[in-house]
Amino acid sequence: xxxxxxxxxxxxxxxxxxxxxxxxxxxxxxxxxxxxxxxxxxxxxxxxxxxxxxxxxxxxxxxxxxxxxxxxxxxxxxxxxxxxxxxxxxxxxxxxxxxxxxxxxxxxxxxxxxxxxxxxxxxxxxxxxxxxxxxxxxxxxxxxxxxxxxxxxxxxxxxxxxxxxxxxxxxxxxxxxxxxxxxxxxxxx
Amino acid sequence: xxxxxxxxxxxxxxxxxxxxxxxxxxxxxxxxxxxxxxxxxxxxxxxxxxxxxxxxxxxxxxxxxxxxxxxxxxxxxxxxxxxxxxxxxxxxxxxxxxxxxxxxxxxxxxxxxxxxxxxxxxxxxxxxxxxxxxxxxxxxxxxxxxxxxxxxxxxxxxxxxxxxxxxxxxxxxxxxxxxxxxxxxxxxxxxxxxxxxxxxxxxxxxxxxxxxxxxxxxxxxxxxxxxxxxxxxxxxxxxxxxxxxxxxxxxxxxxxxxxxxxxxxxxxxxxxxxxxxxxxxxxxxxxxxxxxxxxxxxxxxxxxxxxxxxxxxxxxxxxxxxxxxxxxxxxxxxxxxxxxxxxxxxxxxxxxxxxxxxxxxxxxxxxxxxxxxxxxxxxxxxxxxxxxxxxxxxxxxxxxxxxxxxxxxxxxxxxxxxxxxxxxxxxxxxxxxxxxxxxxxxxxxxxxxxxxxxxxxxxxxxxxxxxxxxxxxxxxxxxxxxxxxxxxxxxxxxxxxxxxxxxxxxxxxxxxxxxxxxxxxxxxxxxxxxxxxxxxxxxxxxxxxxxxxxxxxxxxxxxxxxxxxxxxxxxxxxxxxxxxxxxxxxxxxxxxxxxxxx
Numbered sequence: 001x002x003x004x005x006x007x008x009x010x011x012x013x014x015x016x017x018x019x020x021x022x023x024x025x026x027x028x029x030x031x032x033x034x035x036x037x038x039x040x041x042x043x044x045x046x047x048x049x050x051x052x053x054x055x056x057x058x059x060x061x062x063x064x065x066x067x068x069x070x071x072x073x074x075x076x077x078x079x080x081x082x083x084x085x086x087x088x089x090x091x092x093x094x095x096x097x098x099x100x101x102x103x104x105x106x107x108x109x110x111x112x113x114x115x116x117x118x119x120x121x122x123x124x125x126x127x128x129x130x131x132x133x134x135x136x137x138x139x140x141x142x143x144x145x146x147x148x149x150x151x152x153x154x155x156x157x158x159x160x161x162x163x164x165x166x167x168x169x170x171x172x173x174x175x176x177x178x179x180x181x182x183x184x185x186x187x188x189x
Numbered sequence: 190x191x192x193x194x195x196x197x198x199x200x201x202x203x204x205x206x207x208x209x210x211x212x213x214x215x216x217x218x219x220x221x222x223x224x225x226x227x228x229x230x231x232x233x234x235x236x237x238x239x240x241x242x243x244x245x246x247x248x249x250x251x252x253x254x255x256x257x258x259x260x261x262x263x264x265x266x267x268x269x270x271x272x273x274x275x276x277x278x279x280x281x282x283x284x285x286x287x288x289x290x291x292x293x294x295x296x297x298x299x300x301x302x303x304x305x306x307x308x309x310x311x312x313x314x315x316x317x318x319x320x321x322x323x324x325x326x327x328x329x330x331x332x333x334x335x336x337x338x339x340x341x342x343x344x345x346x347x348x349x350x351x352x353x354x355x356x357x358x359x360x361x362x363x364x365x366x367x368x369x370x371x372x373x374x375x376x377x378x379x380x381x382x383x384x385x386x387x388x389x390x391x392x393x394x395x396x397x398x399x400x401x402x403x404x405x406x407x408x409x410x411x412x413x414x415x416x417x418x419x420x421x422x423x424x425x426x427x428x429x430x431x432x433x434x435x436x437x438x439x440x441x442x443x444x445x446x447x448x449x450x451x452x453x454x455x456x457x458x459x460x461x462x463x464x465x466x467x468x469x470x471x472x473x474x475x476x477x478x479x480x481x482x483x484x485x486x487x488x489x490x491x492x493x494x495x496x497x498x499x500x501x502x503x504x505x506x507x508x509x510x511x512x513x514x515x516x517x518x519x520x521x522x523x524x525x526x527x528x529x530x531x532x533x534x535x536x537x538x539x540x541x542x543x544x545x546x547x548x549x550x551x552x553x554x555x556x557x558x559x560x561x562x563x564x565x566x567x568x569x570x571x572x573x574x575x576x577x578x579x580x581x582x583x584x585x586x587x588x589x590x591x592x593x594x595x596x597x598x599x600x601x602x603x604x605x606x607x608x609x610x611x612x613x614x615x616x617x618x619x620x621x622x623x624x625x626x627x628x629x630x631x632x633x634x635x636x637x638x639x640x641x642x643x644x645x646x647x648x649x650x651x652x653x654x655x656x657x658x659x660x661x662x663x664x665x666x667x668x669x670x671x672x673x674x675x676x677x678x679x680x681x682x683x684x685x686x687x688x689x690x691x692x693x694x695x696x697x698x699x700x701x702x703x704x705x706x707x708x709x710x711x712x713x714x715x716x717x718x719x720x721x722x723x724x725x726x727x728x729x730x731x732x733x734x735x736x737x738x739x740x741x742x743x744x745x746x747x748x749x750x751x752x753x754x755x756x757x758x759x760x761x762x763x764x765x766x767x768x769x770x771x772x773x774x775x776x777x778x779x780x781x782x783x784x785x786x787x
Binding site for chain 2: 010011023024027032033034035036037038045046047058059060061062064065066067077078080081083084085086087088100101102103104105106107109110111112114115118122123140
């Protein structure tokens with residue numbers, strides 16, 4: 001049975017690296033894997049998604065509405081934007097983190113309130129303060145790997161050989177930090 | 190050896206394995222990463238950024254004539270630029286095998302139109318392949334080069350966004366060196382004056398007849414039979430989408446070699462199934478052929494004519510409904526349009542020009558196109574790469590016929606890479622035909638939008654060779670422009686004065702060049718010397734002084750935000766790179782924004 005993981009966020013948040021580590025680990029574990037993402041104009045502070053699908057044989061590289069087993073939102077409002085991509089039986093991992101978009105920056109509208117509560121009322125939701133956890137690790141940039149940790153735990157993929165995967169795919173100087181971040185993320189679920 | 194590759198990376202791998210020795214492209218989403226990845230095979234393949242798609246294709250043609258296997262790549266609209274050499278290359282043919290990649294954009298994720306470049310294969314009479322997956326993207330490069338050499342023709346390699354940017358597992362091989370072919374001067378083959386081109390024209394038709402036989406035999410076109418109820422004909426990623434929806438409940442005719450189409454295979458397949466669905470993005474390219482053969486089918490009468498044919502779209506069209514969803518009303522979602530980055534050097538110019546009422550701004554393709562919207566509203570029109578100068582000149586000539594408020598000054602705006610792409614041609618036209626058009630070249634020292642590719646003004650080549658920086662101001666002056674000024678766009682006073690000066694130059698054309706690096710650019714040693722200290726400062730706002738007037742917010746910087754409750758603006762420190770534009774627009778009596786004291 002093909003499983004689908006949808007990683008969403010704002011351009012620049014590191015969804016692509018998280019998706020890359022995930023796909024490499026899945027291939028390593030013997031799954032067929034496909035991943036799709038959109039580059040280009042949306043990178044400039046726009047809404048972005050990386051879609052990972054794995055199983056015995058994967059056909060479509062994209063996840064359709066109502067098709068994701070898990071929605072991982074690197075930013076709160078993005079969870080709501082992409083929620084329809086989740087299966088009704090799916091779950092959400094959400095970063096309790098706000099990035100204001102231009103209509104909010106200019107004061108035209110407010111950042112929506114009560115997102116986490118609404119998510120929790122609809123689907124099993126794990127909210128994580130990845131920014132706080134990342135700063136405790138001393139590097140705000142590992143927010144993405146913390147969220148990846150929570151994702152793999154939620155999907156029962158925490159037994160894959162993550163230490164080796166990270167060592168083989170991130171700069172040696174940052175490997176230890178990223179392994180710690182991944183474990184910290186796993187511990188949140 | 191298995192690797193996880195995107196379609197673009199797989200094409201690069203395929204080119205390397207198939208012994209390609211020369212590659213060129215002009216960057217364009219979703220094709221950009223093809224050349225970026227070919228460039229990594231330094232020593233085996235010469236990989237270059239051409240100044241535009243036409244030049245890139247012409248260099249690949251030259252490489253083929255001289256005896257190398259070559260490849261050029263572009264996005265769909267890029268092939269419009271390169272179509273002139275393509276149509277005649279179809280006549281002359283090749284020496285070393287040659288592949289022409291077109292990366293189409295159903296759904297227009299990053300493009301100004303949704304043209305279907307399969308039509309180019311038919312119009313130019315060149316064979317075409319269409320990979321569906323990353324594995325096929327690699328494998329088909331080799332096949333395309335073999336077809337190219339066997340039939341003496343370039344081969345069109347048609348991809349789409351989801352093929353280019355989707356990763357899959359690819360079984361990789363090693364490089365097979367292909368010796369350079371001898372060059373033999375042959376003017377009858379390579380010079381299409383009418384006396385030669387007329388027989389070439391006949392040869393092209395004969396070649397197509399041979400290709401019609403090949404397309405029936407190639408394993409790239411194959412049927413998978415699962416009963417006779419439903420038959421699906423698809424090419425490219427649509428095949429994967431269809432398999433996702435129908436699985437083993439339908440039979441498939443999967444087409445990988447799509448010009449000429451395998452008429453015999455299509456006829457056989459259609460005769461075996463009761464209900465035929467042709468699933469394809471954009472135009473009814475395959476469907477038209479099916480109907481010409483006399484078969485009724487579901488095609489554009491059922492599926493949308495635009496956008497991507499993702500599984501949900503197919504489900505809705507065929508079964509009337511997509512998968513069940515949670516159902517959200519969207520009230521908790523605010524739009525997140527792409528914006529100019531914090532510290533973007535385009536901001537200063539657009540902030541100043543946006544205040545002018547008596548101008549029309551002719552835009553171009555790049556990050557700066559985003560200035561059309563709030564808060565700048567500083568663009569009137571835009572067409573294609575390099576079109577700003579041409580459209581501006583024509584508009585200026587006509588606005589000059591008008592009187593009073595209807596009379597406008599026209600400002601053409603484009604970037605450094607776009608200048609060398611084709612905007613330079615329009616600028617030469619302005620110099621030649623003498624309109625009082627104002628041209629603004631936003632030189633951010635790199636090709637920004639597509640993710641930072643070197644260009645003739647950046648001082649480096651694709652494979653990292655240092656090369657003399659072509660100095661834009663010098664080029665412009667050499668065209669005969671007398672009124673040329675280079676300014677730092679982050680200095681708003683200088684920017685405002687420069688715009689006023691250009692507007693005051695009423696009878697002659699003028700050119701402004703803003704020169705400051707893209708905030709995301711990896712600085713070269715030359716950048717570090719020229720832009721010392723750039724992006725190292727931080728600014729902060731004194732909440733006691735801020736009166737919430739919103740002047741700084743109107744610069745559209747995403748690092749700023751206005752709290753509606755407290756009526757105070759704050760700066761997100763992580764995002765601020767210290768361009769100082771906000772501090773300059775804070776009213777002199779307020780002066781709430783200042784540099785952080787280190």
